[in-house]
Amino acid sequence: MPHPVFLGEFEQLVLLALLKIEDKPYALRLREELSQLAGRNVARGALYRTLDRLEQKGYVTWAVEEAGPERRGHTRRRFAVTSEGRAVLRVSRDALMGLWNQVAESLQ
């Protein structure tokens, strides 16, 4: 049972984008997707730091892939959401949905 923590908005966006793209994206692809989802340009540094944080929390994992001259031989990290990550997303969604439902009328 995951610890009942809530995710920040950007963390949620990152995890959702990772789930949406099926072929384990690397950071550049993820950033494009996020920019579309969020409707704004996503700062490169913010994305990397969020990914690091999510990895430390155990919600994201990555695998190293070798690359060719198009990256000057630098490796690629392909990210994926862990089962803990999925679980915490669910908790977040449920908690938020509960709250949304409770305030639904006052928002009408």
Add this chain to the structure above:
Amino acid sequence: MTSPRPPRFATWLLGRCLPGGATGDSILGDLYEEYIQRRGGVRRYLWYWRHAMALSTGYLFKAGSRSRRLTRHVEARRRFPLFGSDIRHAFRIWRKRPGYAALAVATLGLGIGAATAIVSVVDRALLRSLPYPDAHELVTVWNTFPAWRGHEVLDALWDRVHISYPEYRDWRDGQEAYQSVAIYSTGYSTLTGIGNPAVINFGTASASLFQLLGTKPIVGRTFSQDEEADGGSKVALVSYGFWVQRLGADANAVERTVTVDGESYAIVGVLPPEFRLRALTSGRMGTDVWVPAGIFGEANDRGHHIYEGIARLKPGVSLDQAAADAGPLLRGPASPDRMGVRVLSRQSEEVSSSRGPLMLLLGSAGLLMLIASANVATLFTAEATNRRHELATRGALGASRGRLVMQLLFESGSIGVLGASVGVVIAFAGVQALLGLAPPALVLPESVPVDLRVLSFAAVLGVTVGVAFGVGPALAATRGGMGPVLYRRTTTGDRSGARLQRLMVGAESALSVVLLVIAALLGRSLIATRAVDPGFRGENLVALSLPLSGPRTQPTQLIQFARELVSEVGVLPGVTAVTGANAVPFSRRGGSSSFQIEGRPVAPGEKMPEAHRRTVLPGFHETLDIPVIQGRAISEQDVENGRPVVVVSSAMAGRYWPNESPIGAGIIRDNRRWEVVGVVGDILHGDLTAEKQSTYYFSFFQQPPRRFWLLVQSSLPPGDLLPGVRGIIADVAPEVAVERVERLETLVRESTAGARYRTILVTVFGACSLLLAAVGMFGVTTRSVASRRRELGIRLALGAKRRHVTRAVMAKETRAMQVGVVVGLIVAAASVRTIATFLFGVSPWDPVAFAIAGIGLATVGLVASWVPARITSAVEPGYLLQVD
């Protein structure tokens, strides 16, 4: 195709700041992948820098940073456990006071930018070695004619006399101090047979030149020694550019021929693209066609000095030893006091013409850098003093003085780094401007990349200034007990901060005055130069240079050609006069020759008289509006078989016939007697700052020249006039190409381009320094009135007049500036002698220039001080007493 390389230094920096392993590596890869997808050039380069810097700082300042270096640093240096927090604090301060940060960064950026731009150009132009293997071994060899020293016409040439082919042959065969010696000569000639006739750069070189410079042809071979001199071969080497543009990069070029000045040469090789030998006398580069030396019949003429000498020294041989070795060989039978030899480093000779101007700019940029530093120091002091309360609070809460000083240093150091970044951007633009505006006479490299050396220079400069000028204010602000500050009492720290600020304003004013004096002197000198009367009027005159070759150089053909051209061009609509000469003033062409005056034999060993020689068509003096002082000018009656006549300039008449009229006197030249029939006004030949020198004019018909300039006077713009003139030239002589087309007015104006360039740049530096001094003065007064609000409020409340209060504030605050102005004027007076070579028509101690600089700065300083003083004294005294 190779993929582009991202900026190396930025990648290196980012690599140091990112975490290790796959995380950091993949981030580098991501950035690179985007980098290569962007479109090229400077924007892409800057894009990479911006993102690399953003990522670096992001990882560097991350709480609990994983940066390897930083982690090690923090662990190893327990004394500064809050390193990261200092930097974060610095960022917070800038966000809170963006005006202060922006001003400091902009000031520093300006200084660093100017200094970095000039240093980059100086580095490339003066310090880098020439693009040849073991370039330090290369030397230039000149003949010298000591007898020419002090001569009216020849003095400028005496220590740079060219070498003749026989001298070279003796030198080559007898020398022992050199690995190899070579000669070359460059000029321009007419190419025919490939497209329309065209004028190309044409050179002759000894076979040894290419081997000496380590040049390997990309196609074919270079010359061999037996192809030189009499009995040599009509063979040619072509440049890479010529091969591509004229021969279509034909792989079989060595089977083809080129026709230059009517002579056909078999191509034996193509030189590599990087071969760009610079001729020292003309500054010309990019010779298109080279042929072997000595094949034009000059191989046995010892007096035919046309070649520049270049040689490679043997290891360990000094310049003096090399000169001693070459001296007797080049001199031949002449005595040592008649002829000498100079051996100079090739590197220093190639840059000798640009060294002076570049050093002047370097000095000016250095002064501006110092002024910017002083200005930043006043800003740092003001900032540190303003924050004494905050610092005192932190001190009271347990921060040591060392910690507080460290924090202020981080702030000033990081301002330095940002200033350096702005400076690099300014430098980048500045270098383009420096190269773009440079006159052709100033030999500068074609491109100057802003490379790692330059970036490191800017970074070191920024951090050094930031830290060095941050230490004083930081120590001053944290000096004395912290308690009194909290009770809002003035302390010694406050006073010493103010003292430091005034000291800096004084220093800034002094430096600024020096720069302004130099700018004013150069400006007045340029005005004086422009006001010089060249002795002729060039308005509405267009000159066309027509190099002649082959049968066209035969006297009868040339005269017929000139006559036809003049009569046909003369009837073109809009043309008011047509004439011609072997050279026109300010075209940097035309030479001098020696003569003898009838009845005044020249003793053996004595130098023959020498004067500028011009060969002109009738109407030359009238068209250029050169006045006839006595007798007449060259006219239609001076035809081929007429009486040989010559017209002399006023300076020549005064020099050789000081107390008599030269009319009727005889001049002996080419074993003929030429009768002086007129005296005309003096003209300048290429330098408005030169003395007017002896010149004599022959009739074109009696002394047909090899070079021919057609001069056309017309009220039409050249664009409307030229097609008609070119059409006539093509009809009359299809093989003649037009080498240059110049407006005489433009030629005269362009002769001052070097002076204008220097003056503009130094004036820009001077204006920047004035602006910085004003900012400094404004800052000091503002700070002073802020700290004296209560006192001023009380004085106003007790009935003091506003203007008295304003005046009292200004009197105190501008004193440092006034002292600075006086010191600056003294320093300038003591040092202007060093720029005397750049001045014309003004004394280095010109009182007007000194007055402009002193009064200019003092006025700007007074206004900058008056504004805050006046604003403060205009406020209600009650408000001044309340606010704190």
